[in-house]
Amino acid sequence: MKTRTKIITVAVFVFVVVWISLIPVVTLTNRHQFFDINNGRVRVKWESLGVTYRDRVEETTYSILLKDLGFEELPPDWRLGNSKKIGFFWDLHQTYRNAGSLSADAKMFVMWLELQKKISPQDKREHVNKFRTLVREGTSKQVKEYINSLPYD
Numbered sequence: 001m002k003t004r005t006k007i008i009t010v011a012v013f014v015f016v017v018v019w020i021s022l023i024p025v026v027t028l029t030n031r032h033q034f035f036d037i038n039n040g041r042v043r044v045k046w047e048s049l050g051v052t053y054r055d056r057v058e059e060t061t062y063s064i065l066l067k068d069l070g071f072e073e074l075p076p077d078w079r080l081g082n083s084k085k086i087g088f089f090w091d092l093h094q095t096y097r098n099a100g101s102l103s104a105d106a107k108m109f110v111m112w113l114e115l116q117k118k119i120s121p122q123d124k125r126e127h128v129n130k131f132r133t134l135v136r137e138g139t140s141k142q143v144k145e146y147i148n149s150l151p152y153d
Contacts, residue, residue: 029086035103037136038074039063042081042103062106065113069125071132102135105143112150 034043040063046054067073081100109131113124134143 031084031086033081033083033100033103034078035081035100035106036063036076036078037102038077040066040106040135041076043078060103060106061110065110065128066132069128071128077136101140102143105140105147106131106135108147109150112147112152115152 029046029048032045032047034045035041036043040060041057042060043055043057045052045056079102081103113119113127116124119127131143131146134146138146
């Protein structure tokens with residue numbers, strides 16, 4: 001009977017130690033999303049306790065459009081779009097930055113450009129060049145105003 005009690009006690013102790021050691025790892029996980037204002041890519045980075053365990057760069061419809069039109073690829077300039085803390089007890093906290101809407105605005109711009117059937121390749125390139133310059137040098141508010149001013153017909 002004493003051996004059984006010892007085995008149960010050791011098992012419970014090991015379980016508690018493992019569970020307690022995993023709490024900081026699970027509760028201190030952050031997910032950051034960045035937008036490359038030069039090339040239109042998105043980068044997603046997962047961190048826990050200051051250690052990056054996943055770092056992924058994804059192509060977007062905007063970055064593919066830039067490549068298809070022959071725009072020169074520039075060195076990446078990553079801007080923080082949003083951050084999310086993922087908690088163990090469902091304590092989710094999300095923070096948005098100014099660059100957070102740039103990814104969505106770039107997607108809207110590409111969708112608008114795809115709907116323009118009668119646009120010439122030269123005009124298409126001029127629109128993309130103007131939008132790219134605005135994303136790189138303007139503010140997110142200016143980009144949003146430009147997207148809202150595009151003619152939808």
